[in-house]
Amino acid sequence: MSDHTSAAATAAHSHAGRYLVVWAALMALTALTWGLSTIHIPGLAGVAVALAIAMVKGTLVALFFMHLWDQPGPNRLVLVTSLVFVAVLVTLPLLDNATRFPLANPPDAETAPQRIRDAILNEGPPAPAHAPAHP
Amino acid sequence: MNEFLRKLLFLPPQLSQHARDVDGLHFFVIITTMVAGLLIFATALVFMIRYRRRQEGESTPEVQPKHWHEAVFVGVPLAFFLLWFAIGYPQYVETTQPPPGAMDVFVQGKKWMWKFAYQGGPSSLDVLRVPVGRPVRLLITSRDVIHSFYVPELRLKQDALPGRYTQTWFQAEQPGRYQVFCAEYCGLSHSGMLAELVVLPAAEFDAWIADQRRGEARAQDAALSAGEQALPGSSILEQGRRVAADQGCLKCHSVDGTRHIGPTFIDLYGRQEKLTTGEVITADEAYLTRSMMDPAAQLVAGYQNVMPSFQGRMTPPEVAAVVEYIKSLKTPAVAAGPSEGPVYEPTPRK
Amino acid sequence: MSQHLESSPPVYAERNYLNTPATGLKSWLTTLDHKRIGVMFLIATLFFFAVGGLFAMLIRIELLTPGPTIMDAMTYNRLFTLHGVVMIFLFMIPAIPSGFGNFLLPIMVGAKDVAFPRLNLLSFYIYLLGAVIALGGMIYGGADTGWTFYTPYSTTTTTKVVPILLGAFILGFSSILTGLNFIVTVHTLRAPGITWNKLPLFVWSIYGTSVIQILATPVLGMTLLLVAIEHAFGWGIFDPGRGGDPVLFQHFFWFYSHPAVYIMVLPAMAVISEVVCAFSHKNIFGYKAVAYSSLGIAFVGFFTWGHHLFTSGQSAFNAGIFGVLSMFVGIFTAIKIFNWVATMYRGSISFKTPFLYFIGFLFFLFFGGMTGIALATVSLDIHWQDTYFVVAHFHFIMVGSTIMAFLAALHYWWPKITGRMYNERWGLVGATLVVSGFVFTFLPQFLLGNEGMPRRYFNYPERFQALNVASTAGASVLGIGFLIILIYILVSLKYGPVAGPNPWGSRGYEWLTPSPPPLENFDVLPAFERGPHEYHELPGSESAAPGAGTSHA
């Protein structure tokens, strides 16, 4: 199945023009994301914008420089599958850190302000014992 | 029924309502599994006998499933699996949400011992005392690597993360003594990292903790004045320490809680020790003295009989000094200070 | 025309892969033939199975009594680490895919070889390199971290953890290359006539395995590298003292190591799907369900890793997500179990050694799988986590079923690989001993776990001793079973009767070629008109059912 769009077919005509357009777009997008970063969009919006631009750039590279636009299905499937697992591996640990018992995160993490920590430790813990010098 | 299944499956006694709930799910799962297994393997057995090869070269018909076959194959197990999850997950969530007003105990794992500290200062090594019938929240941390606090009778386990707190809670229903295990591999003496959960009647616990708090106050006062003047007892303590070092006691007994060839000296005085005979004694002056003279007589469980007798090798005043020295070795006072994170230093560079 | 060809391969191929182009050691070590590479993998993995088994016996003997029995705690800690590392990375992960998979997969898709023969040989040498480095680390001192390498213990221990990490890292590349080769082979080298719906179920499962190998192994590689960096320079990615999160390591580790369980079990299922059809002499019940469930396991298996972290400080929210998703992975196994049992319905069942292993496999897969589901019901896991219950569970599911399938495969394809038959009677004896030995080794461990004995314990309270002794007794039966198998299988190499191209009367494509197969698998490529699991009579053919020992169509 899916075996019949091939190099021979794509090799027939030149892609030089296409490459040039994609290159110009990539340069423009790089300038755009760099420019946007200088105005410091606050919070998550800045992250979202930067990642969205990166994704557009990445898609351009994959589709045209890497020829997924005119290559058979399995190759696309491979990339898409790997990206699904990228998403899984990035999301689930992050979700864990975001929802776990706040004190199970590092003491100097910025996600659990001191007041939450104090509320959990209702009277405050005993200062952890100074273990006597051990061998 | 509960009791029968519990014994059949080798499960330890149920110390809390949570343990009973979990066991209920356990029995449900086991019974369903066994029934399903019986059905499947009985079917397989019937097929194997009914359709065994009677002659070479038999031909067989083509049998294909209908859609509802596969639907049943998927639907029935999935329904059971999700039902189990629907029962089990809330049980777990309950253990992560301590009821308001629960008594806090700070649990600290360290290679290879457990330390339990209470609000207001008292603490103990390897013995966790809790009252019957009151919710107790454990705030668990570690000083070195990951340990895991595990009491089979409570069906509870929670990892101790270095430099972090994790929490769990329970409400014990019967007084008694139960073993605490370390369940996360932590090195050489992982299997020796045992502690004891002592569930006391509420009044007895209150008395104990009050007594401990008084002791803490005294110790703090003593510590405050220690720099000012030489305490009368200090010379005998100093002598005891010297004798203990000279006689080689410290080669086998640590003074910081580390498990060694013999039991640690710290907090030894007044500790409840289980002997190899199964008998439990309190380590008082008489016991300490006797152990120096005739070590094999009352050996603490878990240790080898390797200690020589010091009969005739120490003068009576020296023996008394060593006993006083042991009595002086208490876990340092734990101040109830402001909220601080658990302590964990970066792993050392090698 | 093809029917005619299928019916007349010679009884024993004189010119086969064993003697063509040459027989010398050099021709083996430089071979690009997938069959020879498969055989070399089999020999190497069997050697490491013996090593790992020896470690297992030492561990069981040590646990006969509380406290030191034959070794001290340090030796014990190293032994169980090495037992885990050797068995998982050097035996179970490569044994069926790289061994039998290499030998069979190209034949089963009608190809002359795998897509990239050089990479295939490279994969074998990478495997050897990784094995040598890991073994070197073991001889040089060994690690005491357990095969899970949990931080910060693994980054602070003074034992030789880095060479073992490096060995496992290198072994990962071998695994990746094999998986890559298989996927490309299945996609591009199928013979005319073998459509996706006529692929042997063995191929489907191995395909699923390869997907996992490719997507999961790199994450393990990076994780092990991070641990090694941490151990050497203390950069602090997993060091809580520098703001790192030790639980993150567990996320990464199980992102690989949970799917790795399916790297071990899926190939076992691959073997069993073939065996149950061949010995029931009947078509598989629900081909598509069995085939697609392999892919389902490979996919959903990636979403469940967090059920190893219920007690580790992971959030209750995540525990819920991972708990639910774990239930779904059980479904695919259930589908397979039901379909295998249903395959026997109206079959013609022949109780040969591989079929006995199928029965053992079914037992271990069912109870291993069900205890797995039970472990994923969160609250029960809290009691069982890190106890012997878990040990028994994963030995049932990934060792029990994998070894059953490995032995089933060894007996089923032995005539194809060597051209000779093993002794059937001794085969039955060996199978009985191995299956019962395995049950008696690990059944007591389930109860030990219920009772609350944590794993990786060198010393234990005396109340656990009776069950430990029972387990060790079972292990010795298991050991004797393996010895018997080793002996008769080696004897058959020289004295076994010539098997013929298709001693089982199987319809699998690999039986359409002589035993042992010729250099490029088929002298004349068959037309593959029938599916690999079709046993029913075709309308119009006079004698459709091949009897044992013949292969008339």
Place this chain on the structure above:
Amino acid sequence: MHSAVAHHFESLEKQGQAQRLGMWLFLATEVLLFTALFAAYGVYRYLYTGAFSQASRGLETWMGGVNTFVLVTSSFTVAMGLDAIVKGKNKRTGLLFGLSILLGCTFMVLKGFEYRHHFLHAELPGPFYGGPIAGSGGSMFFALYFLITGLHAFHVLIGMTVLGVIGARTWLGKYDAEHHVPVELAGLYWHLVDLIWIFVFPLLYLI
């Protein structure tokens, strides 16, 4: 049949298809290799948001930006190289690959200056961190910074080697318009290195 067809493939086309699929599978493993680092980045950025953006602002953004332009351009020249061999212009491909390697060198040199800058300011991972950011966030950022950019730089080096070998072989006429899959594969690898940098740049420098 073309001499480059291995004995077990039916045609050059089929072989090329297999090699492309194999390359894509390999690229998938590369993506997942980096993913572990990106996941760690995600978690620690969540835990130390302020420290991470502070550390990020301290980076030499202009170097990262220029490097992005350089790498994107090198990807373009590699793509043009493929276009040339498809048309049978071997020498032109060789030259374009040479140009790509030069751009790769520029990238590495800039990276080297950047590393030098961080060494001088003690912006280093873990225990070696001596920068201004209090707490664990700063040292964690630089641990991830060096791991991610280091692994990426390693890939750039490998990519340059691959381009060098394949470019030289093309120059010598080992490939032609019909048989150019190795050129294509070398290009795929280089594009992936570029692709990863496209994500590294905003993550480390911009947000």
